[in-house]
Amino acid sequence: MKGAMAVFGRELRAYFFSPLAYVILTFFVLVQGYYFALIVAFLSDPRAAPGRPLELFFGQTIFTWLVLIFAGTFLSMRLISEELRSGTIETLLTSPISETQVVLGKYFAALAFYLFLWAPTLAYVAIVRWFTPVDWGPIAASYLGVVGIGALFLAVGVFASATSKNQMVAAVVTFFCLMVLFSCGLLENIVNGEIAKKVLGQMNLWQHMDDFSKGIVDTRRLIYYASGVGFFLFLTSRALAAKKWR
Amino acid sequence: MIEAHGLTRKFGDFTAVADVSFALSEGEIVGILGPNGAGKTTTIRMITGFLPPSSGRVTLGGRDLFGGSPDAIAVRRDLGYLPESVALYPEMRVEEYLAYRARLEGLDRTSSRRRLGEVLERCLLADVRRQVIGTLSKGYRQRVGLAGAILHDPKVLILDEPTVGLDPKQIVAIRELIRELGEKHTLLLSTHILPEVELLCGRVLIFDRGRIVAEGSPDELRERLQGQVAVKVEFELPAEGMTEALERVAGVHTVRALGPDTGPSGRFALECAPGADPRPAIFRLAVERSWVLIELTSERASLEDVFVRLTTRDAEEPVPDQQAAGEAA
Numbered sequence: 001m002k003g004a005m006a007v008f009g010r011e012l013r014a015y016f017f018s019p020l021a022y023v024i025l026t027f028f029v030l031v032q033g034y035y036f037a038l039i040v041a042f043l044s045d046p047r048a049a050p051g052r053p054l055e056l057f058f059g060q061t062i063f064t065w066l067v068l069i070f071a072g073t074f075l076s077m078r079l080i081s082e083e084l085r086s087g088t089i090e091t092l093l094t095s096p097i098s099e100t101q102v103v104l105g106k107y108f109a110a111l112a113f114y115l116f117l118w119a120p121t122l123a124y125v126a127i128v129r130w131f132t133p134v135d136w137g138p139i140a141a142s143y144l145g146v147v148g149i150g151a152l153f154l155a156v157g158v159f160a161s162a163t164s165k166n167q168m169v170a171a172v173v174t175f176f177c178l179m180v181l182f183s184c185g186l187l188e189n190i191v192n193g194e195i196a197k198k199v200l201g202q203m204n205l206w207q208h209m210d211d212f213s214k215g216i217v218d219t220r221r222l223i224y225y226a227s228g229v230g231f232f233l234f235l236t237s238r239a240l241a242a243k244k245w246r
Numbered sequence: 247m248i249e250a251h252g253l254t255r256k257f258g259d260f261t262a263v264a265d266v267s268f269a270l271s272e273g274e275i276v277g278i279l280g281p282n283g284a285g286k287t288t289t290i291r292m293i294t295g296f297l298p299p300s301s302g303r304v305t306l307g308g309r310d311l312f313g314g315s316p317d318a319i320a321v322r323r324d325l326g327y328l329p330e331s332v333a334l335y336p337e338m339r340v341e342e343y344l345a346y347r348a349r350l351e352g353l354d355r356t357s358s359r360r361r362l363g364e365v366l367e368r369c370l371l372a373d374v375r376r377q378v379i380g381t382l383s384k385g386y387r388q389r390v391g392l393a394g395a396i397l398h399d400p401k402v403l404i405l406d407e408p409t410v411g412l413d414p415k416q417i418v419a420i421r422e423l424i425r426e427l428g429e430k431h432t433l434l435l436s437t438h439i440l441p442e443v444e445l446l447c448g449r450v451l452i453f454d455r456g457r458i459v460a461e462g463s464p465d466e467l468r469e470r471l472q473g474q475v476a477v478k479v480e481f482e483l484p485a486e487g488m489t490e491a492l493e494r495v496a497g498v499h500t501v502r503a504l505g506p507d508t509g510p511s512g513r514f515a516l517e518c519a520p521g522a523d524p525r526p527a528i529f530r531l532a533v534e535r536s537w538v539l540i541e542l543t544s545e546r547a548s549l550e551d552v553f554v555r556l557t558t559r560d561a562e563e564p565v566p567d568q569q570a571a572g573e574a575a
Contacts, residue, residue, distance in 0.1 A: 006349035010335070017337040087333030091394065094294045095350040096322040 003097030007105025008112075011079070015113045024074050028067065028117050035063045036124045052135075053128055057121075058142035059213030065206070068149060069178045075114055076157025077171040079106045080240065084165035089243075099237040103158065107233055110154045118146060138215030145212030148225040149205060153178055155232035162239040181205070247272045247432045248293060248402050253302035255288050262288040263456045265302070270402070275428040277443040278436040279553060280453030286436045287330055289453070290406050293434070294327045306402065323351060326400035326431070330407050332391040336380030340371055340390055343379060344397060351398035361397055369393040369423065385416035392420070396427060403431040409442060421445060440553060452553060478504075479528060480541035481512030488512070491531055497522025512537075 015021045039056045042048055058064060080103075083089040092102060128134055160173040185204030191197055201207070208221050249269040255262050263285040270276050280286050291297035293304050295311040295318075304311040309321045335343060341362060348358035366372045369389040374382060379390060388408065395403060408424060409417045424446055427433060437443060443450050444464045452460040452467070460467060477498075481488065492501045497519050505511035518524055525542055532539040 002352055003350055006346060009349070010338075010346050013342075014335070014337060086335075087329060087331040088335060090291075090296055090329040090331070090333065091327065091347070092350070094296050094322055094325065094327045095347075096319050096352060097350055098319055 001101065003095070004101040004105040004108075007092075007097075007102055008109045011106050011109030012112055015075075015109065018078070020074065020078070021113065024071065025117060028071065029120050031063070031067060032121055032124075036121075052138075054125065054134065054139055054142065055213045057124065057213075058146065059210040064146075064209060065182060068146070068153060069175065069182065071114060071117060072150065072153030072157050072178055073171050073174045075110050075117075076154050076161055076174060077167045078161070079110060079158055080161040080236070081165050081167045081170045084162075084243070085167075093240075099240040103162075103233055103237045103240065107155065107158050107236075110158065111151055114150050114154060115147065118143070118150075135215070138213060141212045141215045141217050142209075144217060144222075145209050148222055149209065152181070152225045152228045152232075155229040155236075156181065159232045159236045159239065162236045162243070247274075248306045248434070249304070250289070250293055251303050251305070253289065253292050253299045253304070255285075255292060255297065256300045261456055263292070263299075266453075266456070266458055267302075268451055268458065268461070270432050270434060272401075272432055274449060275433045275435065275447050277447035277450045278434065278453060279438065279440070279443055279450055281438065284453040285456040286438075286453050287406055288456075290330075290404055290434070290436055294325060294404055295322055296327075323398065324401040326395035326398065326403045328388075328391050328395045328403075328405045328408055330410070330436075332388055334379045334387060334390060334394075336378070338379055339375070340377055340379060340382070341366070341375045343390065344393055347394040347397050353398055361399070365393045365397050368396075368426075370419070385412050385419070388412060388416070388420060389423075392423065396431070401432060402434070403427060404434045406436045407438070408435065409437070409439065476518045476544055477516040477524060477528070478541060478543045478545065479514045479516065479539070481532070482538035482540050484512045485535070485537060488537070489514070491535065492516060492528070495524045495527045495531060497524040497527075513541075 036053070036057055039053050043051055043053055043056075080089075083092060093099070125134070125139055156177050157170075157174040160177060161167075161170040163173065164170050181203075182205050185200055185206060185208075188197055188200040188204050188207075191200060202220070202224070208218075211218065211221075247270050249267075251267055253266045254264050266285070266289055268276075278286050278289065288297065292299045292302075293311070295304070298312050306321050306324055310318060311321055312318060338346070344362050344365065345358060348362065353361065366375055369392055371386070371389055371393055374386055379387065382390065388411075392405070392408065395405070405424065409420050412420060421442065424433070424435065428446065435442075435447060447464065449463055450461070450467060451458050479492065489501050489503060492498060492514060499517045499519060502515045502517075503511065504513040504515055516524065523544065525544060528542060529539065531537075
């Protein structure tokens with residue numbers, strides 16, 4: 001795993017050296033901050049129904065999803081396609097490390113940067129806590145959900161990144177796949193077949209996030225993310241190996 | 247040390263490399279020579295374990311390079327490779343990059359630090375060690391790539407066109423470095439620059455259209471062609487029976503008429519048996535027939551002649567575009 005650690009370290013540093021990462025970070029913080037301010041303003045209005053700001057922040061609205069899908073796309077698109085484009089893949093794959101190690105190193109670097117993106121939102125928790133007592137359970141569950149779904153999205157992105165030497169192609173493929181992954185759960189409400197309804201219901205990420213924000217943690221959902229991550233990372237390492245065969 | 251057995255590589259319908267076998271013994275410096283698209287890079291990518299061959303195998307110290315087993319991956323530790331593109335990470339500093347390469351190769355912290363110092367010294371990079379790679383000139387980047395390839399002190403070093411795109415001064419510096427490395431490592435060098443091969447390599451493999459068309463030391467190859475286009479004769483005026491008369495001269499293999507397409511000329515190129523010198527006999531022949539001799543020269547074949555000779559193809563034949571096939575891959 002030494003090789004994977006080397007790749008992880010380099011990749012994480014590369015994030016902090018790339019302007020794209022700072023653009024993402026800036027917009028992430030801006031959007032999240034603006035959105036949090038909106039929620040607080042809304043709930044402060046005497047006419048508003050009583051609610052918990054952090055529950056709204058993580059669930060029930062489309063904002064979380066926009067952020068998740070864009071972050072998943074932009075953080076992962078460069079990972080492997082850049083190596084394919086520049087040719088550094090050649091030195092990487094002739095080093096004594098396996099494709100799996102390369103993929104794991106890169107994936108976990110993306111995940112680490114993703115966690116770093118979310119870190120500033122802890123300030124909102126602190127702000128809310130300053131003014132009112134908070135229930136820690138739902139907050140912890142929300143972060144668990146954000147991390148789980150983000151992990152799944154990034155795995156899809158890493159896979160797409162291994163299929164093309166063009167970052168934009170990788171980004172478009174990722175975006176499309178994430179839209180499918182996200183929206184197929186929403187189809188739950190417009191199909192009639194009992195089994196289809198049940199399957200789609202289990203995959204309804206919107207519902208997942210909603211529940212997490214209320215503090216409901218269903219382990220089946222965590223297993224869904226974990227197996228999705230495993231599946232896509234496996235595909236990525238195969239895709240990387242297959243690159244050589246064509 | 248490293249052996250290629252019947253390597254064949256196809257890209258779709260196009261065969262880039264066909265049934266190539268060769269072996270490098272320890273301490274040897276071998277050059278791969280060939281025109282663009284001859285399959286040099288494809289062959290190198292196969293023997294470095296990057297590109298799996300369609301058929302055939304590669305062994306390094308008796309161990310197979312393909313197969314994906316942990317052992318096949320560990321074998322790569324004995325291999326140092328400088329790819330043609332010398333792709334580096336532009337945002338990293340020189341020493342950061344080399345430290346990363348050392349970690350990929352599995353060097354521990356102490357030996358990594360020690361080797362890093364040695365290699366920076368060796369490749370004359372000490373003064374740019376803190377510099378960001380993206381700001382370096384091509385020559386420096388080439389040296390950084392080379393430093394990365396020798397960092398783990400591999401048994402076999404494979405360099406794909408190490409001097410391409412460098413200015414003459416840098417070429418001299420890199421060649422000097424390669425020569426030094428050749429003293430310690432088994433070295434395979436691909437190039438299309440002939441003097442480089444004559445200068446550095448003990449043995450040359452000449453590639454053309456995916457095959458090895460000739461093999462030997464630069465001297466052997468030159469020797470082999472010595473007897474070929476060796477003597478040029480020019481008479482003032484063409485005359486009947488010149489070709490036949492020249493063919494009868496001892497030591498002459500073939501006679502080829504040169505010169506204007508409009509009609510017969512008095513110019514001929516003679517291919518001669520190795521070691522034979524037919525010039526005195528030709529002079530006597532000219533005197534005897536009273537043909538006026540205006541030129542009689544012997545040409546020592548250069549490696550360039552060997553190369554051109556072996557790799558020249560008819561203009562009508564399409565040149566296989568290996569680069570395009572590589573892109574498609």
